[in-house]
Amino acid sequence: MGWGAFALAIVVAILFGLAYGKSSFAKQAKRQTLQALTPAQVKSDGYTSSASCRACHPSQYASWHKSYHRTMTQLAGPHSVMGRFDGTEVVSGGLLYSVYQTNDQYWAKMPDPEIIMKTIETGRRINDHNYQIRTNGVLSILDLRTVPRVNKRVVMTTGSHHYQTYWVEGSVKDPQTKRNETKYGNLLQTLPLVYLPKEQQWIPRENAFMMAPESKRMISQWNHHCIKCHSTAGNPGLTGNNTFDTRAAELGISCEACHGPSTDHARHYRSPLARYTQHFSKSSTTNIIPKTGSRWFGDPAKLDHKRSSQICGQCHGVYIYNDPKLGESFARNGPTYRPGDDIHSIRYYIQHPGPAPTPVRQEELEKNPGFFRERWWDDGTILAGGREFTAMRVSACYNKGELSCLDCHSMHQSDPVDQLKPHMRSNQACIKCHAEPEYTTSIDQHTFHKPGSTGSNCLNCHMPHTTYALLGAIRNHQIQSPSAQRSIRHGVPNACNLCHLDQTLDWTQQHLATRYGHTPLPLSAEQKNTSAALLWLLKGHAAQRAITAWHAGWQPARDTSGTDWLAPHLARLLDDPYGVVRHIANNSLGKQPGFDRFEFDFLATAPERMRLAKRAIAQWNELPSTASDTTGKSILISSDRQLMETAIQALLKNRDNRPFTIKE
DSSP states (O other): OOHHHHHHHHHHHHHHHHHHHHHHHHHHHHHHHHHHTSOEEOOOTTOOOGGGTTTTOHHHHHHHHTSTTGGGEEESSTTTOOSOOSSOEEEETTEEEEEEEETTEEEEEEEOHHHHHHHHHHSEESSSSEEEEEETTEEEEEEGGGSOEEEEEEEEEEOSSSOEEEEEOOOBSOTTTTOSOBTTBSOOEEEEEEEETTTTEEEEGGGSSOOOTTSOOOOOBIIIIIHHHHEESOBOOBOTTSOBOOEESEESSOHHHHHOOOHHHHHHTTSHHHHHHHHHSSOSOOSBOTTTOOBOOOOGGGSOHHHHHHHHHTTSSOEEESSHHHHHHHHHHOOOOOTTSOGGGTEEEOOOOOSSOOHHHHHHHHHOHHHHHTTBOTTSOBOBTTOHHHHHTTSHHHHTSOOOGGGTBOSSSSOTTTTBOTTTTSTHHHHTTOOSGGGTTTTHHHHSSOTTSGGGOHHHHHSOSOEEETTEEEOOTTOOOOOHHHHHHHOOOOHHHHHSTTOBHHHHHHHHHHHHOOOOOOOOHHHHHSBHHHIIIIISOHHHHHHHHHHTTOHHHHHHHOSSSSHHHHHGGGGOSSHHHHHHHHHHHTTSTTOTTOOOOTTSOHHHHHHHHHHHHHHHHHSOOOTTOOOBGGGTBOTTSOBOHHHHHHHHHTOOOOOOOOOO
16 A cells, blocks of 8 residues: 555544544433433432443343333433334324424424423313413413423433333423523423334323323323332432422333342452352352441342332332321432332332221222222222232232242343243243142143143133233233122123133133032123123223223134124224223224224224224124124124124113223
């Protein structure tokens, strides 16, 4: 190479380096700006962040890094944002929102969220748009549609699997200097939209949750609610003048959320001598770090089943603080609980009184019926998802046995979906304890189903999908035996009829009485003659409709009950008043024969939804009839494959239209 070429190469390299350096600096500057708009991630109170764990625990770090716990809360950027910020406009509750992108920044044009927040929290709701407010002692009516629209930067995300929600920056106090000071500190407001990755669709936030159509607007702030479970050691930082100086050890659910603060642990084991001493010691864990004396908790699996489950229960449970002062302390200073502590020393975990309540529990139910109705079925079975610890801790497996969350779940070496250990979707989850022949080699004598079938899967009978969460049904962690009595008395869908969708409650009750000695209860004519699934689907309340509609798309139920009769009944739910019910019903409808290309938008107007519901029924009628068609009085289809419209309309007319909200 000649000197000229060499010199040119040097110049090009320098220019490339300058360009790269400038680009990296710009990205770093943007990231620093974003961090200034979001809760500070600080190393305090013994917390040091997951980055300190990686060097010594690369495998565990890698498996955690793939989990949805890690990505529960992230700074908004190309690496985290799933939504299409492409100028899409969405109307949520009559208010217009638009989302767009500028380079690698994400923005929303929206009604001023702080005006909306203050109006909804302090005003009196007249209707969905109008609120009576008091300004300087004068009463007036504010129409939310007149609230000025402002441009807000999207700074943080929540979720990365089923759906994703977003948080926007607070209002700048001084628009001239653009200083990061707001009326409420670093309070983050919700962008009241949700993005569905599978459908690639933006939807109003109120249509992503089970909530009564007449409910007040779903407006929330990250700092005082979501922070409790969607960050590690999150401190709302509420100040005396009602502003927030929110911070966390780490956004998302990181290593220290389960293993405890690890500053001293990490510092101690930076020494090779300390690591080798630990490796060759007889003890598998070191709880007291030499010299410093600092408490290090370590491995949840080393705790007893109750104490280890409490670590999950810090988020997956329904609780209040034992003392209101503890709640105030959390709001101002952050959590006092550390993994490994006895969580019951600071929290009271609320349980539904159930069918045999104590006087104290019964009083709680009578004073707070709405609170319980939003989280439990009427018999005390858990209804709301995310409350698995609450459910499990009333089970015999937990109270009389030693079942813990860690028996089935792991943050490491597991599928990020459900975080289940290998083989924990099968009977292996149960026969570790229940090893008798009737549950293993002779299981058909217990289940009366073929070995290896879905009817001989312990989980399908004892942990049915009767909990609502994330636009669908998930397994109930209360671990109960199937019961027709709970269905008859309290309307709780039972495992038998959620698989045998074509059978009646009478059929189920007879089988449970004959095979397991259950005591039969009196039944109505409908319960004797009409499929239980159709009673829940057409006549039931919103939760019953949602759970049953989901099972109409569940493959084991489809294999058991047939698939050629469900479509016209699911079609009735395409015009349901609850968006989540319409969404679930449409998903299940798409799995029925002849409906894989049926197009339906669950956010369509009421007249359009009604038109498409009728179109779906007509489409089913147009399908060719065969000798093997499923018909019968119980499924409201006559022998000549005609819908029993009079009976169907009678069920719809008597539908349970009580307002229904589920606090998942």
